[in-house]
Amino acid sequence: MTATELVIEGVTLSAGARRLVRDVSLTARPGEVIGLVGPNGSGKSSLLRAVYRVLRPDTGQVRVDGADAWALPPRRLARTLAAVVQETGADFDLTVREVVAMGRTPHKRLLDGDTAKDARLISRALEAVDAAGLADRAFDRLSGGERQRVLIARALSQQPSLLVLDEPTNHLDVRHQLEVLGHLRALPATVLVALHDLNLAAYYCDRLYVLRDGAVTASGPPGEVLTPLLLAEVYGVAAEVSVHPRTGAPQVTFLPGGTAGAVVAGADHSGS
Numbered sequence: 001m002t003a004t005e006l007v008i009e010g011v012t013l014s015a016g017a018r019r020l021v022r023d024v025s026l027t028a029r030p031g032e033v034i035g036l037v038g039p040n041g042s043g044k045s046s047l048l049r050a051v052y053r054v055l056r057p058d059t060g061q062v063r064v065d066g067a068d069a070w071a072l073p074p075r076r077l078a079r080t081l082a083a084v085v086q087e088t089g090a091d092f093d094l095t096v097r098e099v100v101a102m103g104r105t106p107h108k109r110l111l112d113g114d115t116a117k118d119a120r121l122i123s124r125a126l127e128a129v130d131a132a133g134l135a136d137r138a139f140d141r142l143s144g145g146e147r148q149r150v151l152i153a154r155a156l157s158q159q160p161s162l163l164v165l166d167e168p169t170n171h172l173d174v175r176h177q178l179e180v181l182g183h184l185r186a187l188p189a190t191v192l193v194a195l196h197d198l199n200l201a202a203y204y205c206d207r208l209y210v211l212r213d214g215a216v217t218a219s220g221p222p223g224e225v226l227t228p229l230l231l232a233e234v235y236g237v238a239a240e241v242s243v244h245p246r247t248g249a250p251q252v253t254f255l256p257g258g259t260a261g262a263v264v265a266g267a268d269h270s271g272s
């Protein structure tokens, strides 16, 4: 499995008359972990939907290894791309193992049974998210964090070369947040991940794209993007940013009650 290049070029998205995303361009080079950050409603999920083919761009293109993602046969795209999304609405009447086995579907023909390789990949995916012990449980009886881990395992069992994840650490306790993001980081795949936790984004992502009101307002390595000025301008919060002495990653400390507005005037965050 080799990682995939994802190029989003000048994508604009709407729902009815409402513009959700404006002229967004983003490149994820093979093997990069790209973080999508930004306030509530800034367009992160909408942009991801255009990549995993739920929301068709009005203009612009999503290219996967050079091919228009919206023109690829669905099965071919599913062999490349796996998505972990918020809106699964999954009330599957299935065991955890059966849910994870669904990830193998794009690699099989109709009515093919599970092979030894499938079983191995399913077990490995469950172990990667610390869910091996849940394999025989009913999916719809799991806790929120357990479900989230199982849906990540389903995506891993798909062996994607491009993974798109919308808030994958939602509902996860801190240990599982670190384990899941560490695992994603180590995959031989390209990863596009929407994250709210800026410190996790800073540590695990190669580059960040910051969305604001449906447009990219900054992009680049976390250390360049996550400045107090940007955090004040985009999120309206006061923060200090230092380099963590152990991890070497930018570390954001929010200052509750700080006067973010004072530093915003005249800020320029043109992306790199």
Ligand SMILES: Nc1ncnc2c1ncn2[C@@H]1O[C@H](COP(=O)(O)OP(=O)(O)OP(=O)(O)O)[C@@H](O)[C@H]1O
Pocket: 015, 018, 019, 020, 038, 039, 040, 041, 042, 043, 044, 045, 046, 047
């Ligand atoms: N189908 C839709 N119809 C109308 N408005 C929509 C639709 N889908 C999204 N929106 C709006 O588009 C904007 C962007 O939503 P989106 O879910 O992409 O934001 P987000 O950055 O993922 O937010 P959050 O951090 O809260 O998950 C929001 O204002 C949202 O209300």
